[in-house]
Amino acid sequence: MYYEVNGTTYWIKKSGSGPAMLLLHGFTGSAETWKGFVEKWQATHTVLTIDLPGHAKTTSNNSVTMKMCCQDIAEILQSFGLNKIIVLGYSMGGRTGLSFACLYPDLVDKLILESASPGLQSAEDRTARQNKDEQLAMMIEKDGISAFVDFWEEIPLFASQKQLSFEKRKAIRKERLSHTADGLAMSLRAMGTGTQPSWWEYLERLSIPTLLLAGGSDTKFVKLNENMHKLLPQSDFRIIENAGHAIHVEQAEIFGKIVGEFIYDSKMV
DSSP states (O other): OEEEETTEEEEEEEEOOSSEEEEEOOTTOOGGGGHHHHHHHTTTSEEEEEOOTTSTTOEESSOOOHHHHHHHHHHHHHHTTOOSEEEEEETHHHHHHHHHHHHOGGGEEEEEEESOOOOOSSHHHHHHHHHHHHHHHHHHHHHOHHHHHHHHTTSGGGGGGGGSOHHHHHHHHHHHTTSOHHHHHHHHHHHSTTTSOOOGGGGGGOOSOEEEEEETTOHHHHHHHHHHHHHOTTEEEEEETTOOSOHHHHTHHHHHHHHHHHHHOSSOO
């Protein structure tokens, strides 16, 4: 369904019944990222998937910042009568999920962050990242989606995905090609790591049960999540071997099992 809030028209899918889950995709992903997991979890949960601003079917006339996106999500949940949810986010979706939990902690029952970060701590690092994301945004606008996806598939962050089957790589590429140049450029400028708030100083106060996941070969995010784990009062940290940044794609069965144990168990795993 389409849902309009604050000038942005979001594409949302709602499946199943029971305790509510919100699944948030990464940059160049979409609600379709979670299709296989939705089919399993909808048997026991109400599962919401959403195309984040600038992605797939979600459109906006304005730039949507991280805080604005979280405000929109809060209004969407309220309209559905959902007051306490499990939030699962991957990469950019993980940053969004963590931002949402920091801004609206009373709405989050459990938090699952896959290959996510709380942003950048120093002003210098944030400025440098904003400049990098601006260069990427200009590349997308100049060269178009297809050329950008060719480039994006070759960055070191996704090197481990070359081991995936042809069919899986084809599906990922199709999803990446489903966006518009204007949409992805807006996402980079308005919701990029350098633009979002830094939540590092807030982590010690976030008392939500949190599961942190990082792929064993994704060394940057292993270190990031080790540091997050030390600060979060109620967190469990798992390193998934034989996986890079996209654990839910590269080790889908293991990912589903670990997340399933976490969401079905009332206690910390």
